[in-house]
Amino acid sequence: MNILDGKKLIIIGDRDGIPGQAIEECVKAIQNVEVLFSATECFV
């Protein structure tokens, strides 16, 4: 069982690290995960 199974997620990505969209793609593979909010931020 995945640690994110059955969880609701808030994703904050980093343009110079892992963007939100990339994290979102990864969690799509897990069942019973609901993405409530996903964004990419620029910290520079």
Next chain:
Amino acid sequence: MSKAVLKSAGYVLVHVPEFVKHTGTTQTVERAKNPDSDYLEALDSHLRPFEEVVKYAPNQVYIGNMVPEDLRSIEMPWCNNLTDINDRFGKFGEIMPEDEFIGLIKISDVFDLVKIEKSFASSVKEKLSNHPMISEEEICAIGDGDEISEIESLISEGNEPLYFDKKIVGCVKKAHDIDVNLNSHVMLENLVAKASGVLAFKNLVKKNNIDIASIDYVIECSEEACGDMNQRGGGNFAKSLAESVNAVNATGSDIRAFCAAPIHSLINAASLVASGTYKNVVVVAGGATAKLGMNGKDHVKKDLPILEDTLGGFAVLISENDGFSPIIRNDLVGCHTVGAGSSPQAVITSLIIAPLEKNNLKVTDVDKYSVEMQNPDITKPAGAGDVPESNYKMIGAMGVKRGDIDRKELPAFVKKHGLPGWAPTQGHIPSGVPYLGFAIDDLTKGSYNRTMIVGKGSLFLGRMTNQFDGASIIIERNPGEIEDNNAVNDASAKKLIAKLMKNLAEELLAE
């Protein structure tokens, strides 16, 4: 087609502690939401004096008195280990103090929007009269100044005040009664971008003895928008800068792509020169007031000075091939396309690997990569890490994946092919371009043969797309051969002979 060369570069910083307090968005938002906050209370005691800003090692690198590699031998935080260099002028440019800069804003204002107080005007005129790049005519343009009562009256009507040394010394008036795009705040931001761009342009020209009349095109790539309520980002900063520096034979246009704009501009400039459209193109940008003190809360929390206390500016000249200056390979560019994807692997592939593969190169065939060159002294205390180092690690990791280097060689790759960051977090300013001045030396007098300049931009901040952006370009040592577009090369000669032979054979067969 001919190649364009990277001819010369100019870099400026402007120390603006009062702008940090009154125009940086971290501070203005805090003032609006929490006017009695401890942070605002602590601001003044964490602002650095001009002398400290001049002695700060990353700033001395930015204006060319030190090289980036020098930073490796200084213990971090660099703000606690100042250099002995007390020179505001450097090989590439200068660090200007706030009072002189307010004078330059006044000089850059052609619509009489900037009002400055009489005694301040007098002292600024005296200081600027000793500046090697400000003409007598420009000093006269400052005028005699206005009474403080008149300025206070304008501020009470909602116009933006200008401060120096904690006192009001002037204001910027709105340029229209109701147009939000011409209000005093927008006019202040735009005049700051213009004035700091002018300063960078002047330093480029003066430090490199450029004939200003030879410049025929200017591309401006800052992150501000000028226009009115009918065309908010109409432009054109570029032409206004050309006018201010008396580049009488130039026209120009603005390129916007958030922090990636300087690289897009470099690619455009090189292509314009290589195609023969223009001979000498200047790419220039001034600084952004909004980003001043952006990470100030974290700096204060960690009892550091507020390190984002300077505006940045740069200007570079792209010219026809002179047989000596580094060649800009506008045929070897990387770009993050719409379909490229957003994973770090996809980004590095599109920006770094694709242009290398196009020329059968390995990641180690590029002597230096200039990526997002943000100063880690600023970003690390704020939790954003060492941005250049992370980028170099990702490039190295792709090199490992491709088999260009062994996994064990990754730390050595990061050091050998990377640089420590030194640029202020002014968005477009750190984006690849801070290295261009050093690249000219490294690819001519130095031992390097190839560099890659990379920039990224956060387009999603404009809320028109979820995409971000990036672009890169390779710059190489000049082999010393100047192309002659009119000459017939081997390939074209063979084609011509083959065509004639074919025609002859057809004629003989017909007979």
